[in-house]
Amino acid sequence: MTNVSRNFMIVGLLFLLVGIPIGMYMSASGNVALAPLHAHLNLLGFVLMTVFGLVYRVVPDMAESNLARVHFWLHALGAAVLLVMLFLLLSARITEAGMVPIAPIAELMILLGILCFGWNLLRNG
Ligand code: HEM
Numbered sequence: 001m002t003n004v005s006r007n008f009m010i011v012g013l014l015f016l017l018v019g020i021p022i023g024m025y026m027s028a029s030g031n032v033a034l035a036p037l038h039a040h041l042n043l044l045g046f047v048l049m050t051v052f053g054l055v056y057r058v059v060p061d062m063a064e065s066n067l068a069r070v071h072f073w074l075h076a077l078g079a080a081v082l083l084v085m086l087f088l089l090l091s092a093r094i095t096e097a098g099m100v101p102i103a104p105i106a107e108l109m110i111l112l113g114i115l116c117f118g119w120n121l122l123r124n125g
């Protein structure tokens with residue numbers, strides 16, 4: 001059986017381990033330019049992935065579906081790519097125009113993952 005629940009929670013933890021030090025840096029320096037990055041590392045990364053991990057733990061029928069594995073990869077890769085792009089934008093290494101097409105593709109990956117989750121929930125939840 002795939003351990004999609006554990007994978008979600010471990011990758012979520014990795015996002016938190018990046019998000020928290022950015023919060024600490026912001027409060028120490030008073031420079032809050034990276035606040036949206038911090039917010040989404042913690043919320044889109046850690047909170048959402050931990051919630052998904054817990055749902056797949058509580059509802060094993062959902063975790064056994066291939067939809068769960070597809071959801072994991074779409075969310076993990078989509079969020080990682082999107083947040084790297086957001087870091088580059090907020091640190092002025094790229095412009096808004098430079099976000100296209102990679103950031104919208106990453107957003108669509110995340111959305112597609114959520115649709116997999118929703119479909120799985122309706123079928124097996
Ligand atoms: C040691 C832990 C943390 C520190 C030191 C920290 C620090 C900060 C700082 C300095 C800001 C910017 C505030 C401002 O714009 O004036 C911020 C924003 C934010 N933090 Fe944290 N944070 C921490 C943990 C978390 C966690 C665990 C979450 C969510 C699970 C979180 C969610 C947010 C959100 C959503 C914002 C954006 C708020 C807004 O823009 O209105 N933070 N944080």
Ligand code: HEM
Binds near residue numbers: 035039040044047048
């Ligand atoms: C692909 C997914 C997402 C995208 C593209 C997205 C995009 C955005 C954008 C553009 C903003 C405005 C930022 C600004 O004012 O500069 C924002 C703010 C915010 N989002 Fe998201 N978001 C996503 C997912 C989420 C999720 C899943 C959560 C919570 C679980 C969330 C929580 C927030 C919060 C709390 C704020 C206000 C804090 C801030 O301005 O930094 N977002 N989001």
